[in-house]
Amino acid sequence: MVLSTIVEPITDFVAQEPKIAGLIIGLIAAAIISSVTNVGAMGIVWLERKVLGDMTNRFGPSRVGTRWGILQLVADAIKLFTKEDSIPRGADKPVYVWAPIVACMTTMLVAAVLPWGALNIGGVVYPLVAVNMDISAFFVEAALSLMAIAAFMAGWGSNNKYSMLGAFRGIARMISYEVPMGICVISVAVMAHSLNIVEIVEAQSIWYIIAQPLGFVIFMIALITDLGRVPFDQSEAEEEIIAGYVTEYGGIRWGLLYFQEYITMLLGSVLLVHLYLGGWNGPTIPVITILSPMIWFLMKVILVLVFLIWVRGSLIRFRIDQVTDLGWKWLLPLSLVNLVWAVAIGMYFA
Amino acid sequence: MTTANDVLSALQSAFPGAIQEFRVEADNRLWATVDPNKIVEICEFLRDEQDFDHYSGAAGVDKIDEALFEVTEILASHGAHPVVALLKVKTPRDAPSVKSLTDLFWNANWYEREIWEMFGINFEDHPGLYPLLLVDELVGSWPWRKDFKGYPDYNTNERVLEIINPDGYAEYKISPTEAEIEAGTVPETRPEYPTFREREIMELETESEMILHLGPQHAIVPGPFMLDLKVDGERVKKAYLDVGYIHKGIEKILENRTYIQGIPITDRMCYLAALSNNEAFCGAIERLMEIEVPERAQYIRVILEELSRIQSHLLGTGEFLSLIGGVTYSPFQWMIIDREETVSCIESVTGARITHSFIRPGGVRNDLPDGFAEMTRSALKTVVDKTNEYKELFLSDSMYEMRMAGIGVLSPEEARRLGVSGPPLRASDTPYDMRREDPILVYPDLDFDVISRKEGDSKARVEVRLDEIIESCHIVEQCLDQIPGGPIQEKVPKKIKPNPGEAYYRVEDPRGEMGIFLVSDGTDKPVKVKVRGPVFAYFQALPPLLEGAYVADVVAIAGSMDACTSEVDR
Amino acid sequence: MGISDVVPIPVVIDEELEKWTVWGRPLTNVWLTTTEKIHEIIDMGPIKNILNWGRKNSLWFLMQPMGCCGVEMLVFGCPHYDCDRFGIIPRATPRQADVLIISGYITRKYMPAIKNLWEQMLEPKWVIAIGECAISGGPFYDSYNIINNTSDFFPIDVYVPGCPPRPEQFIRGFRELQEKIKRREDKRGY
Secondary structure, three states, X not given: OHHHHHHHHHHHHHHHOHHHHHHHHHHHHHHHHHHHHHHHHHHHHHHHHHHHHHHOOOOOOOOOOOOOOOOHHHHHHHHHHOOOOOOOOOOOHHHHHHHHHHHHHHHHHHHHHOOOOEEEXXXXXXXXXXXXXXXXXXXXXXXXXHHHHHHHHHHHHOOOXXXXXXXXXXXXXXXXXXXXXXXXXXXXXHHHOOOOHHHHHHHOOOOHHHHOXXXXXXXXXHHHHHHOOOXXXXXXXXXXXXXXXXXXXXXXXXXXXHHHHHHHHHHHHHHHHHHHOOOOOOOOOOOOHHHHHHHHHHHHHHHHHHHHHHHHHHOOOOOHHHHHHHHHHHHHHHHHHHHHHHHHHHHHHO | OOOHHHHHHHHHHHOOOOEEEEEEEEOOEEEEEXXXXXHHHHHHHHHHHOOOOEEEEEEEXXXXXXXXXXXEEEEEOOOOOOOXXXXXXXXXXXXXXXXXXXXXXXXXHHHHHHHHHHHOOEEEOOOOOOOOOOOHHHOOOOOOOOOOOOOOOOOOHHHEXXXXXXXXXXXXXXXXXXXXXXXXXXXXXXXXXXXXXXXXHHOOOOOOEEEEEEXXXXXXXXXXXXXXXXXXXXXXXXXXXXXXXOOOOXXXXXXXXXXXXXXXXXXXXXXXXXXXXXHHHHHHHHHHHOOOOOHHHHXXXXXXHHHHHHHHHHHHHHHHHHHHHOOOOHHHHHHHHHHHHHHHHHHHHHOOOOOOOOEEOOEEOOOOOOOHHHHHHHHHHHHHHHHHHHHHHHHHOHHHHHHHOOOOOOOHHHHHHHOOOXXXXXXXXXXXXXHHHOOOOOHHHOOOOOOOOOOOOHHHHXXXXXXXXXXXXXXXXXXXXXXXXXXXXXXXXOOOOOOOEEEEEEEEEOOEEEEEEEEEOOOOOOOEEEEEOHHHHHHHHHXXXXXXXXXXXXXXXXXXXOOOHHHHHO | OOHHXXXXXXXXXXXXXXXXXXXXXXXXXXXXXOHHHHHHHHHHOXXXXXXXXXXXXXXXXXXXXXXXXXXXXXXXXXXXXXHHHHOOOEEOOHHHOXXXXXXXXXXXOOHHHHHHHHHXXXXXXXXEEEOHHHHHOHHHOOXXXXXXXXXXXXXXXXXXXOOOOOHHHHHHHHHHHHHHHHOOOOOOOO
């Protein structure tokens, strides 16, 4: 009837022109994902300012947009968009200009392959994922580390000593933590018999935080390092090197880099939830059966986010040599132990 | 125990004829005018034979009537005996030159540089006689001389020339008008020396080294100063310190004010220790006028100074934590909450949050308000509880241990040689506290410990401060119990005119030894006020301490010193 | 140079277009546009109000303590006073700051540095002079090293008197600045 009159031409068109149809669907998905990630990042910044305020007996934003300050981030975004655009004298112009763009592309690459929750329709769980890639877990982990490249470009292109030190620190940190993080992903894949995140989530009848507690801890530390948050925020340590690699950035260029950090935080939390906390798995909630997996997924993500903010409010910053020390001397051997453990357990239960 | 008379007789027997004049003010004060040619030998004798191992500073005085400059070297001992020897050296005004003590005392360096740039007194054999506080354009006009006529004013923006130097930095120069040149305010000849930037660039050796500027505006600095690091990667090879960015010339301003008008200026020397500065200034005046402060006023002074020490330590520690953990680090903000409680106690008496102008020669401005004791007791209870919590937190936090332990270690000998005082010195196993060494007010009647630690690293310095907070709370509680009734102000003349003479008065500032050297000629304005601040001494010791550290540790070391730039620059 | 200088436009369309207006301005100003014309239109319309709403609610200041007021500036960002409530947060680098707080005496030696900081900040930017020293030299008016006439060097929007002012007065100063931005009466005309 009405529905079929709409659906039929579309299916016909898809059958005739698969490439164009794919492109259109891709663009729609990209629009949805980018708005979800950006709005999510704004939400996280707001959440962080509120939670940190609560931790230190303050209110946080509470004047702009109701007493919860929900429009604070809108005001910040408007201001950043309308600031003067400047490129410092002596900067490596193309590198300086492209750094925020590379950062944006990185987060979009990751966001495309991550499942953003699932819907339970008629007893069948449909994951919401734009590109269901076979090696998505590995791809996400690899693409997340591209952020360090963007940070390095920003630091190198700025022609500033603080920026350069920040960039060097960022690269040193990234190299020492990508390895244990990758091994953790492999351990999970070994247990789930797949590198596809959707299949990993489906394979978690027991959450992997219980099956691999050591792996979870290592992955968590490596993730915080990758996100560059306290205690691993050496690359932008405000009190040592002003603002690290973003010292010379202002206005919307800085705004992009700043938001990418929070988008990465969101993506990292989602990845952690998928790999170790059972993704959208959870008991079905009656009445809103359709949304039940989505609700479980969001609850877990928010829990992880609040944990990350909590860590920021209560720990001090490591020194860069201590960071690399921890990475190479402790996390790498321990992640190998975890891999052996995962293989043994996997073989026993298989 | 050695007294001033013993030191004097030892000096007279060792150097017959070298002591031209002398005055023994008390058991612990020796004033002497010595032969300018023998000053180095006398100081060496005092240091080696008489335990005068603490070079406390130097002051220049312009005696324009006698056509003389006087340089007073202040020597003391780190706990061996309480004598302070003030040795005066005279030099003619037309070609002023005295011998440098930098070979004997490492920390004489900055004091002598300051006297050189302000008075134009040359120091023979000084390793680097460069200006310290003044901007290069003012060097040569010798602003602290009595016949200084002022300097061209920045009165309109049009007179300011913007010069872009080859590095791309804008510099602002102001050219004097002809009228100003005629009035003689612009020096005709200037001393020649390499500027600060040129000096540090000269020392770059290899391609991989660079100069990293921390300051004048930087998140680490509590006020503008420039800490330049010669770094190779993350390692600091050498550190250079440039101060004077907020040099206000307080010592010159005090010469143009009456004594009462001078008290608000002393507040602003170090805005976190305003009451101690008031106390030092008024104490020096009282010593010259020979008046005794009523007992109640003495107790009020002690209460307020200890409360001020608590708030200063809480802010200093908090600021330090914000440097190593970021401004979002919760304990930092919790310490500020505690500080607000303490500040409101002080405010209820003095009416101001940080600049009090409360202490007067011969007493205090007003009495304690009703209910002060209860309010303070409840506030102090919170502070003590919270401080114990912080101590427990830092003891159990292994990350804190990793960052702080063994960083910026000052051995006891090194700490004494570099001339630091206050918490950094006490953290290096030297319990040296003015409240014990040079007791004033009612401190001898009170029961308190001098806190010290053995390690001498950043962690120990913070621990000393936290323990001192608890100790200060203890002192305040004792005072609240013991405080007698009675007057709060001794009768003093409306116009304060101290007797002609000199006085040196030391108090324990929250940051260390604060001394005021006051010269009076019997009029209502001082001839010379020399401020011997504790942070000036720390700052001089900072560059050697930073050598070999990581860039991240620079923050941990400099922050643990609890600096106050305003007092360095004055 | 607008499009009209390059592409000839038929007279009829031109005449018709000139009748159309946007907020009292001929639409042709938008259609055959230059950047200045866009700015003119934005300046008079409600868009500018929205932009200024964003700017006034997100005043980030430069962490740059200079004197006694620097201590109160630190306390201003901490519990009890909490500038974050108004969306005011400290930044360490001038590139990301909107407000320069002159929190003390400007000396001859510091003048080049602070002028550089001001020039490194990106538009739109404002200055607040806090404390007597920043306004007129305060207790150090007769010093040989202090600049008394700060307002000749910086376009100061708000003066906060006090020596030093209390943290509450900092909040008051920022509120005044917000009002000024809202009413478009600030010195630099945003």
